Structure formats: C-alpha cells, structure tokens
C-alpha cells in the first residue's frame with residue numbers, strides 16, 4: 114500500500130503543511146480553578162505557535178480595545194460565546210486546533226467554575242493530557258482538587274501542572290516550589306505519580322512556547338516542548354481486541370453493486386487491540402464463536418484492523434449478532450455481567466439516589482439499570498470516601514448497579530473504552546453520569562500534608 | 573491523480589488511498605485517518621440510534637466530505653437516509669448541478685426546502701441587505717418537522733467560527749429548534765447520546781474536529797470530485813468589503829465598483845450575494861492544500877460578508893436553529 118504522501122503531487126512543501134496529516138494526534142484539555150488562566154494559556158499557545166489567523170487576531174484586538182485593555186486578551190480566542198465575554202469566564206469547552214512539524218493537537222479549553230464541571234469532564238474524557246493550571250498566588254483550591262480527582266479517575270494518560278501567573282510572584286522559585294509541592298501531594302493522594310510541573314506566565318508567554326529567561330532557575334522544557342515529546346497513546350498490539358457492533362450491514366437488493374447482494378458485515382470501531390483475517394472471535398453476550406474472514410474499510414479490504422479504526426468485519430458463520438453486541442478475541446473475552454460496581458461523576462441536576470432506575474450506555478448497547486446502592490462519595494476537602502445518601506451535581510461517588518441484561522464490561526483500569534459508560538435519564542434523554550467500571554476511591558484519609566492555613570485535619 | 577476533474581460522475585478512488593501503516597511496531601493512525609475513523613463512528617452510531625435522520629447536503633466541500641464518509645460507513649449498502657438541502661434561491665448554478673449529479677450518482681433521495689417559496693408566499697420577507705443566509709432557519713426547521721427528522725447531520729466544523737468551536741458533536745435542539753450554548757449535554761469519551769423528548773431533535777457534526785486543511789488533504793487523498801468553482805478559474809468580479817464578488821443575478825456592482833476579470837476560486841460556496849471569491853492560481857487539490865496551509869485568513873473571514881455584521885452573528889443564528 115502506498116502511504117498518502119506517495120499519492121500526492123511531489124510539489125508538497127512539508128513545512129507548509131506542517132504536521133497536518135502525518136503527525137500523531139495529541140488531545141489536550143485544560144483544568145484548574147476559575148481565573149487561574151486556562152483560556153489565556155490556550156490563547157498564548159495558539160498565538161506563539163503562529164496558529165492564530167490575522168482576522169481572528171484582529172477581532173480579538175478590536176474587542177480588547179473596546180474594553181479599554183492595552184494588549185489583546187488572548188482568552189478571547191477561546192471564550193467565544195456572548196455570555197462568556199460578558200462575564201469574563203469560560204462556560205463550555207472550546208475546541209481549537211494547531212499543528213507543529215511533528216504533531217497535531219486538539220486543544221479543549223475547559224471551564225473552571227464549579228457550576229460547569231460537567232463540561233470540564235466532557236473535555237477531559239477524551240484527553241491524552243490534562244494541563245492543570247494553578248495560580249501561583251493562590252495554590253490549591255477546591256476546584257483544583259476536584260479537577261485533579263476527575264483527571265485521576267478518568268485515567269488521563271498524562272498530567273502537566275502549570276504553575277501560572279509566575280510574573281505576579283516576581284518569578285520566585287520559592288513560591289513555585291511551594292505551590293508545586295502542594296499540588297504534588299494532592300496528586301499523589303489521588304494516585305497520580307508523574308505529574309510534571311512548569312512555572313509559566315500565560316499572560317506574558319514565559320515557558321509556554323519557548324523557555325523564559327525570567328525563570329533562570331527552571332531548567333526543564335517549555336510547555337510546547339513537553340507536549341511535543343509526550344509519548345503517543347498505547348500500542349494497540351498490547352491490548353485485547355474488542356469491537357462493539359454498531360450496525361449489521363446487509364444490503365440485499367439495495368446493494369450498490371450486485372456482487373454484494375449477499376454481503377453481511379458487522380460494522381463498528383475497533384475499541385481496543387488488533388484483529389486479523391483468520392482470527393477466532395466470540396460474539397458477546399451470546400458467547401458464540403466464529404472466525405474473521407474479511408475486514409473492509411469502505412471499498413478497501415484490509416488484512417488487519419486496529420484501534421481506533423472504523424471497519425466492517427465479515428465472519429465465517431451466520432451467527433446471530435446485532436447492534437449492541439461486542440465482538441472480542443476468543444482467547445481473552447470479558448465475562449458479561451449484570452452486576453457492576455463503578456465510580457460515577459454525577460452530572461445531573463437532580464440528585465442520584467439508591468433505587469433509582471436509569472439507562473446505561475456501554476459501547477453501542479443501552480440497557481436499563483437500577484441503582485442497588487450508593488456506597489460512598491468522595492470528600493474533596495480531605496480526599497477520602499464518606500458515607501452518602503445521595504449524589505448531587507458534580508459529586509463523585511461509588512455505586513452498585515444491577516443491569517437488565519448481561520453486558521461485557523471491563524475494568525476501566527484495563528480499558529478506557531471497555532470500562533466506561535453513560536447513565537441516561539430515560540424520561541428526557543439527558544446524560545446524567547460518567548461511569549467507570551471497577552474504579553475505586555481513596556478509602557482512608559491520607560497522611561496530612563496540607564500547608565498551614567487550612568482547617569484542622571480530621572482523622 | 574486528477575484533482576480538478578470535471579467528470580463529476582467518475583467513481584471516487586477510495587481504493588487507491590492508503591490509511592495506515594500495518595507493521596507490527598507502528599500501528600498508529602495518522603491524524604487524517606483518526607479523523608476519518610471518528611466521523612464514521614459518529615455516522616454509524618447515529619444511524620443506529622435515530623429513527624429518521626437526514627444529512628444536510630449543499631454541494632459544498634464540507635457536506636461532500638461528510639457524504640463521502642457516509643458512503644464508507646455503510647458500504648456496500650447505500651446510505652440509509654435522505655439528504656436535505658436548504659436552497660436559498662441564490663445558489664451558484666454550478667453547485668446546484670453538482671448537487672443533482674451527486675444525488676444521482678449515489679442513488680440518494682433529495683429533500684429540498686426552498687427559501688424562495690417562503691418569500692413568494694410571504695412567510696419570509698427579503699432582507700434589506702439582500703442576503704439570504706439568515707432566512708434559511710425557518711425552512712430548515714419546517715423541513716425537519718414536516719419530515720419528522722429526529723436527527724440532522726451537518727458539516728459544521730469547530731475551526732470555522734468561535735461559536736461553532738463550542739458545539740458538541742451530537743447537539744440537542746429544543747422543540748423550537750433552538751441551541752442553548754449555556755446548557756449543553758455532557759459528551760463523554762466516544763459514547764454519543766442523541767436521546768431526546770418528542771419534538772426535540774439533534775444536530776450531528778461528524779467532522780467537528782476537522783480543519784479546512786484536513787478537508788482538503790482528505791479530498792486530495794480520496795480524490796473526491798467537487799464543484800468546479802473551488803478551483804482557479806477566470807470570472808467577472810467586483811470588489812466590495814474586501815472581497816471579490818461575482819457579477820451575477822443576485823450581486824450587481826454599484827457604479828463605483830468596476831468589474832474586472834480575475835483568476836479566482838471559492839473557499840466556501842454559500843449564498844451568491846454574500847460569498848466572496850479569493851484570488852488564487854490553485855487548480856489542483858495539492859495546490860489548494862498548500863494555499864490553505866499558508867493562508868493568513870480564516871475561510872469565513874475571507875469569504876463571508878454576513879459573519880462580519882456583528883461579533884456574535886453566528887452564535888445568534890445558531891441559537892435560533894441555524895445549521
């Protein structure tokens with residue numbers, strides 16, 4: 114097979130189309146408390162990588178001038194809603210794109226305000242890296258802890274701590290180290306081991322695209338250098354093959370070509386792993402086994418497919434498989450179950466209570482579920498689990514669910530795709546929770562590592 | 573590879589395009605392949621979840637790419653839903669011809685909602701500035717209601733505009749077709765939830781995460797035929813608001829706007845009265861990829877007069893139910 118670059122005219126200038134099609138994709142989401150500088154940082158990253166087009170910049174400069182600002186407020190590059198501009202805060206995630214010579218990036222600028230936590234969960238659920246901002250003057254705040262907890266639970270592969278507004282603390286190494294130690298203590302309590310920290314000024318651009326001379330004591334990479342160097346996502350070869358069936362494709366008389374009248378294929382995205390022609394697979398939850406005889410991607414036929422390709426599988430036997438089933442490798446298929454324990458981020462306006470009935474969407478299957486019990490909620494002040502009667506908006510809790518039929522869920526720690534689910538209100542269709550199968554919350558109170566000035570530690 | 577093919581009935585050369593390397597130690601999708609896989613996931617999932625979806629098809633490049641992705645998503649079965657075009661009555665004739673040929677080639681069912689009909693019978697009134705983009709909302713919403721569509725695929729991209737940058741891939745519209753940007757539904761992982769109450773519907777944007785360069789690289793790679801006005805051609809134009817407008821039935825120069833013949837192409841194809849051409853020698857897809865990558869203006873900034881009216885023009889239109 115020829116790669117895309119070989120089929121194009123030779124005149125392509127690699128620099129001009131930098132990274133746009135060749136580089137791997139890195140999805141970044143921002144996190145951190147309100148006003149800590151998330152939108153400014155995203156704007157600065159876009160600006161300093163020359164990713165802002167002149168009409169966009171002109172529009173931002175015009176609005177900034179109208180407000181009496183002397184410099185362009187780069188947060189306006191992402192805070193695009195009327196209400197956001199009026200209030201000077203981010204309400205919902207803005208997605209922006211840029212590419213360097215090696216990589217293309219999707220930036221999800223998330224809100225910091227507690228009221229919009231569900232939007233921050235939205236932005237970080239697909240992220241490869243979360244950049245958590247902390248105001249150097251303020252240190253860790255409740256939203257910092259909540260976002261770190263969400264990042265840890267979602268198992269976002271990389272976390273970068275940007276200690277921001279370093280210009281407002283005289284570029285002090287001491288302040289940076291104190292704030293960083295505070296963040297790292299919380300991160301460790303949540304099981305996040307390798308959060309890398311950088312002192313930055315989003316406003317002035319220090320250590321964003323280039324290293325700053327104003328922090329000579331900092332010898333690490335700039336944020337952009339760090340992002341470019343982050344290792345790409347896991348190799349699908351190390352994962353078990355799963356494909357949730359979205360559609361059964363049976364054109365019959367409607368086939369676009371008579372040769373495909375008897376075609377029968379199972380369409381879906383490879384959620385994890387690799388599948389090859391000849392592989393033995395099992396359909397779940399039925400447990401029937403068969404062999405892959407063909408893999409199609411549009412008109413093309415492939416020898417193998419891997420995550421996250423969207424393909425269609427042809428199988429040796431006409432077994433009963435329909436939308437919602439999962440095709441898995443026969444050698445290590447998950448066991449379908451009707452009982453699950455999971456951690457949920459509750460995103461509904463009305464509280465979650467034991468006994469409640471909801472819909473659960475896992476892969477392409479939606480089943481009814483009842484909340485058997487609420488087994489605790491995360492206390493964000495000292496990061497341990499406390500008994501709870503109900504989960505309110507933005508709470509994180511542990512639940513036991515009974516499903517109306519068996520579903521081949523996996524542990525979220527093994528597979529983000531196989532272990533994630535939505536809870537949906539059957540009445541109005543709203544998504545009310547993000548669920549992670551088999552996840553746990555810190556059970557005991559961690560060792561007291563809190564800075565002075567905070568309330569008494571209670572054991 | 574012939575990029576500027578005018579043979580619109582030629583089959584697409586999807587078979588020649590490669591997607592990914594398959595060596596054991598390098599199973600990573602390129603950016604473009606990851607975008608394709610995501611779009612196909614979304615299209616299939618909505619076909620599975622919704623009862624009566626439709627795909628907005630204007631003949632413009634984004635809707636053409638979306639249609640191409642839908643073709644792949646269901647192959648070798650035909651696309652299992654109709655396409656809907658909101659015809660402003662001010663369309664480029666080349667684009668309408670392209671629309672009809674594509675519908676014919678792919679064996680699609682086309683539903684047309686006509687702004688002209690609404691103006692003729694008084695349900696809509698022509699605007700003072702003569703542009704018809706904002707007038708599309710009512711015919712669109714009526715077509716959705718009349719056909720009982722519960723989901724509509726749109727070719728909107730987040731990089732087009734700052735309000736679009738805020739939109740979910742699957743985005744709820746209330747019974748009046750309104751978007752509430754302050755209260756959007758969470759969208760988690762790759763799990764898409766289009767459930768809604770009767771009377772509501774969803775808009776679905778499978779190519780949300782594509783940029784203009786991605787669109788052109790994909791058109792080039794897949795050799796997707798397009799309407800000819802996307803490629804450099806000579807045209808009689810006049811200069812207004814920093815754009816080149818075509819001389820035509822809906823856009824006449826004023827006395828102080830001299831008509832010139834220039835080598836131009838279109839970056840977007842909307843309402844003729846407010847969509848500008850850009851000066852360009854780009855005749856092939858490869859030329860356009862380079863041109864777009866080097867451009868210092870967004871496609872809307874370069875070509876759309878209606879978006880220059882106010883800072884929040886797009887947001888306001890979208891709240892009312894626009895695409």
Ligand SMILES: Nc1nc2c(ncn2[C@@H]2O[C@H](COP(=O)(O)OP(=O)(O)OP(=O)(O)O)[C@@H](O)[C@H]2O)c(=O)[nH]1
Nearest residue numbers: 147148149150151152153202203225278314315316
């Ligand atoms: N001095 C200084 N000010 C900063 C810096 N970064 C951000 N600010 C200012 O802090 C304020 C808030 O910045 P935003 O970027 O809007 O904060 P945010 O984190 O996006 O806020 P929300 O999205 O509403 O949570 C603005 O007035 C910024 O100009 C910095 O590095 N130094």
Ligand SMILES: [Mg+2]
Nearest residue numbers: 151152202203
């Ligand atoms: Mg912000």
